[in-house]
Amino acid sequence: MSTVASSRQAGALYWPVQLRRNVGVRGLFAVVMAFLVAYGFLFPGLLTASGFAKFTQSWFPLALVAMAQAILMLTGGISLAIGAMVSLGAVIAATTMTGPLGVAGGAAAVALTGIGIGGATGFIVVKLRLPAIVVTLAGSFIIGGAALLILPRPGGAIPEWLSDLLAGNTPAAFVLLVLIVLLWKLYLATPLGLSLYAAGENPVGAYRSGVPVDGARVAAYAISGLLCTGAGLFVAAQTGSGDPVIGTAFTLNSIAAAVLGGIGFLGGQGTMRGALAGSLLLSLMISVMFFLGFTPVAQYVAQGLIIIGAVAIPQFRKVQQ
Amino acid sequence: MTKSSFFASASALCLGVLLSFGAGSQANAAAKCIKGDREAPYTIGWANIYSVPTWMKQTQGTIEAEIETLKKQGLVDKLVVTDAQGDANVQIQQIQSMIDSDVDAIILIAGSSTAPARVLADACAKGIAIINFDSLVDTDQVTAKVNTDSAQWGDQAAKFLIDAIGGKGKILILNGPAGVSVSDDRRKGADAALKAHPEVTVLAETNTPYNVAPAQEAVTSLLFANSEIDGILSLGGALSAGAVLALDKQGREQVPVTGENARQFLELWKEKGLKSWATMQPNWLGAFATYTAVQALEGKDVPAFVKIPLPVIDNSNIDQYLARAADFPADGYIYSPFDEALFKKLLAEQ
Numbered sequence: 117m118s119t120v121a122s123s124r125q126a127g128a129l130y131w132p133v134q135l136r137r138n139v140g141v142r143g144l145f146a147v148v149m150a151f152l153v154a155y156g157f158l159f160p161g162l163l164t165a166s167g168f169a170k171f172t173q174s175w176f177p178l179a180l181v182a183m184a185q186a187i188l189m190l191t192g193g194i195s196l197a198i199g200a201m202v203s204l205g206a207v208i209a210a211t212t213m214t215g216p217l218g219v220a221g222g223a224a225a226v227a228l229t230g231i232g233i234g235g236a237t238g239f240i241v242v243k244l245r246l247p248a249i250v251v252t253l254a255g256s257f258i259i260g261g262a263a264l265l266i267l268p269r270p271g272g273a274i275p276e277w278l279s280d281l282l283a284g285n286t287p288a289a290f291v292l293l294v295l296i297v298l299l300w301k302l303y304l305a306t307p308l309g310l311s312l313y314a315a316g317e318n319p320v321g322a323y324r325s326g327v328p329v330d331g332a333r334v335a336a337y338a339i340s341g342l343l344c345t346g347a348g349l350f351v352a353a354q355t356g357s358g359d360p361v362i363g364t365a366f367t368l369n370s371i372a373a374a375v376l377g378g379i380g381f382l383g384g385q386g387t388m389r390g391a392l393a394g395s396l397l398l399s400l401m402i403s404v405m406f407f408l409g410f411t412p413v414a415q416y417v418a419q420g421l422i423i424i425g426a427v428a429i430p431q432f433r434k435v436q437q
Numbered sequence: 438m439t440k441s442s443f444f445a446s447a448s449a450l451c452l453g454v455l456l457s458f459g460a461g462s463q464a465n466a467a468a469k470c471i472k473g474d475r476e477a478p479y480t481i482g483w484a485n486i487y488s489v490p491t492w493m494k495q496t497q498g499t500i501e502a503e504i505e506t507l508k509k510q511g512l513v514d515k516l517v518v519t520d521a522q523g524d525a526n527v528q529i530q531q532i533q534s535m536i537d538s539d540v541d542a543i544i545l546i547a548g549s550s551t552a553p554a555r556v557l558a559d560a561c562a563k564g565i566a567i568i569n570f571d572s573l574v575d576t577d578q579v580t581a582k583v584n585t586d587s588a589q590w591g592d593q594a595a596k597f598l599i600d601a602i603g604g605k606g607k608i609l610i611l612n613g614p615a616g617v618s619v620s621d622d623r624r625k626g627a628d629a630a631l632k633a634h635p636e637v638t639v640l641a642e643t644n645t646p647y648n649v650a651p652a653q654e655a656v657t658s659l660l661f662a663n664s665e666i667d668g669i670l671s672l673g674g675a676l677s678a679g680a681v682l683a684l685d686k687q688g689r690e691q692v693p694v695t696g697e698n699a700r701q702f703l704e705l706w707k708e709k710g711l712k713s714w715a716t717m718q719p720n721w722l723g724a725f726a727t728y729t730a731v732q733a734l735e736g737k738d739v740p741a742f743v744k745i746p747l748p749v750i751d752n753s754n755i756d757q758y759l760a761r762a763a764d765f766p767a768d769g770y771i772y773s774p775f776d777e778a779l780f781k782k783l784l785a786e787q
């Protein structure tokens with residue numbers, strides 16, 4: 117009886133708590149909404165199935181790497197190897213899927229590589245107490261080199277049907293993203309997931325309270341690796357081939373998206389929805405500025421202004437309060 | 438008399454038949470991707486991979502000049518420019534935006550030789566003319582590809598240098614960055630000529646970015662190690678400028694050197710009185726791609742691949758190039774002149 121009542125109470129608390137977590141990123145949400153409306157207005161085709169599909173496809177890999185970076189930053193870590201991991205995922209997919217391993221085997225190889233390298237990185241960072249920025253920088257050279265060894269020049273292939281399924285005219289990418297977000301919600305309800313924020317915000321306090329701090333951080337690195345190689349697989353499907361340096365720009369973009377989304381560098385601060393909104397804004401900006409007819413030089417300036425604006429708006433409020 | 442007039446009329450008849458046959462086939466065979474449902478004036482999309490380097494700025498300049506010409510002819514009304522800032526994924530998204538906004542033609546320098554293939558296939562299916570130049574994509578779903586031949590570049594440079602040093606001697610080879618296809622292809626192109634002349638000894642090879650400073654540094658250290666050098670096979674213009682400066686700073690005598698149309702190198706060539714040879718990746722490939730796109734949209738058949746012959750600069754015509762130097766940026770490239778007549782000839786020659 118009393119448990120039912122307390123769970124009801126918790127249920128009643130759920131939405132107010134979620135709303136409060138949005139406080140820091142309300143400004144960003146408003147900017148993203150404005151851009152979405154502007155995009156729909158400038159390009160009415162966005163509202164058709166294929167227009168929506170193509171748009172979400174260009175956002176999808178960035179959304180995944182933003183999540184990959186956000187998980188690490190929530191635990192107080194960071195990765196400079198995101199781009200290299202995307203490239204590695206792409207070349208593994210492009211070299212295995214049309215071979216004897218097939219699509220299932222190739223996907224498994226991509227997933228295992230991501231979890232394995234991510235987990236190994238996490239182990240080195242967490243257990244050996246080395247700075248994440250140094251380990252992942254060195255890792256980016258090793259992983260990037262491995263991608264070049266597997267596929268020295270752009271090439272390889274992805275089965276046509278898989279490309280059409282993931283990056284055709286259906287919103288499969290969007291459905292996948294929704295599923296991944298739901299899985300993230302589920303993960304946050306597990307003991308490891310619950311430890312994630314605690315491990316980032318106050319590792320010592322969390323450790324003394326019996327939270328598996330090290331386990332939570334290593335798991336975060338493994339999940340992050342999986343998201344990156346998964347993004348690589350998607351890029352390979354989207355382009356129909358592998359390119360050993362295709363992921364390079366994702367490293368900086370993933371950090372930009374996470375920071376835009378209100379994720380703090382010190383750990384424990386921010387929400388995944390913020391990081392996703394940040395990545396959506398980065399992706400939307402490119403298309404909206406195209407339809408507004410900005411010249412490339414104006415785009416450089418506008419990009420910077422929008423990013424500063426989205427980060428600064430909530431700060432103005434705080435200062436006023 | 439009658440015989441020759443008969444011959445003339447017969448050949449005229451033959452020519453007429455050939456011409457009408459040619460015209461007939463032209464009317465039927467539109468270029469790839471073209472559906473014939475688009476009408477002038479056209480909107481042209483220029484999907485640049487990276488707009489910052491001087492070569493790119495000059496290339497865009499030739500595109501804008503060509504657009505102005507085509508505007509006057511009533512064939513084009515708008516140029517849409519995107520800059521992917523070096524990111525192949527962004528370039529794909531921008532090409533998608535061009536498809537969404539229904540441009541009539543896309544001209545592009547690809548940021549990846551494979552990645553844009555699928556989005557280009559989508560564009561092709563929508564009847565958009567696609568002309569790919571300079572950095573090419575491995576796909577046939579484009580209207581035409583336009584480029585010079587990097588292997589031929591290496592071959593011609595090697596032949597000039599071997600000839601200039603009298604078929605024997607010690608040389609240095611200056612390459613662009615390792616693992617870059619243009620750099621690799623130019624070097625491979627030089628192989629055959631070098632093998633055919635065993636008396637030409639390659640003392641050392643360098644791999645540097647296509648910039649003056651690193652090339653100068655690399656050549657300087659090679660000069661210390663090698664007291665006798667007869668020639669320098671440089672496969673990039675900035676590299677040649679670096680080599681000439683290195684020789685100059687060391688007080689060494691200048692030797693025959695190959696190069697490219699970088700303004701700095703051409704000016705050093707004249708100043709030091711070198712015996713040299715240079716070619717170029719003409720910036721007007723951009724203007725030519727624009728012209729070709731409009732030709733295809735106008736229903737003309739265009740070849741799937743247009744190989745641009747390498748313009749050659751040597752001691753006989755270097756003054757003509759330097760006379761126009763003031764029109765080009767100090768760190769830019771003095772490209773050969775171009776006009777519509779040249780473009781027509783290039784399309785007809787294929």
